[in-house]
Amino acid sequence: MIRKKTCLVCGRKLWLREFYVTASGYILPRCKECERERSRVYRECKKNGQRPPHRRVSVWDGDKIVCLRKWFATTTNDELADILGVSTASLSRKAKALGLSKDPDWLSKLRADSRRMAVYVKRKKLKTRKVNYGSDKL
Numbered sequence: 001m002i003r004k005k006t007c008l009v010c011g012r013k014l015w016l017r018e019f020y021v022t023a024s025g026y027i028l029p030r031c032k033e034c035e036r037e038r039s040r041v042y043r044e045c046k047k048n049g050q051r052p053p054h055r056r057v058s059v060w061d062g063d064k065i066v067c068l069r070k071w072f073a074t075t076t077n078d079e080l081a082d083i084l085g086v087s088t089a090s091l092s093r094k095a096k097a098l099g100l101s102k103d104p105d106w107l108s109k110l111r112a113d114s115r116r117m118a119v120y121v122k123r124k125k126l127k128t129r130k131v132n133y134g135s136d137k138l
Contacts, residue, residue, distance in 0.1 A: 009034040059086055060094055068094060073103040076110075 006013050008029040020028045020035055028035060045052045064084050071080055072095050081088045095101075 007031040007034055009038075059090070065094075065098070069098065069100065072100045074106045
């Protein structure tokens with residue numbers, strides 16, 4: 001059984017008793033200390049009539065955006081997402097927000113290569129298929 005967990009906010013590895021558990025048994029991703037601080041800030045903002053601070057940290061810094069602009073047109077989304085350390089969905093959303101698109105010539109070459117590979121694999125499967133003659137009983 002897992003006895004320690006890493007807090008999503010502070011990154012400390014703590015015992016499970018340092019995390020709140022919901023009535024359904026779900027263990028919150030933030031430790032009690034970070035959860036108390038988040039609740040305190042939320043209450044203060046609500047009391048003052050302000051919006052609570054945005055909790056999500058953006059993974060898109062300047063270097064990643066420059067890399068995205070440079071390589072998006074001629075690289076597959078899977079490869080680029082692995083390089084940048086983001087999900088493919090996040091990469092697609094950011095590219096759409098920046099108005100980026102794939103190079104049409106590169107896309108047509110990629111599709112042609114995929115078709116050629118599919119034909120090659122199909123032929124290879126047909127050649128390697130074993131045929132048992134005489135095993136059928138009449």
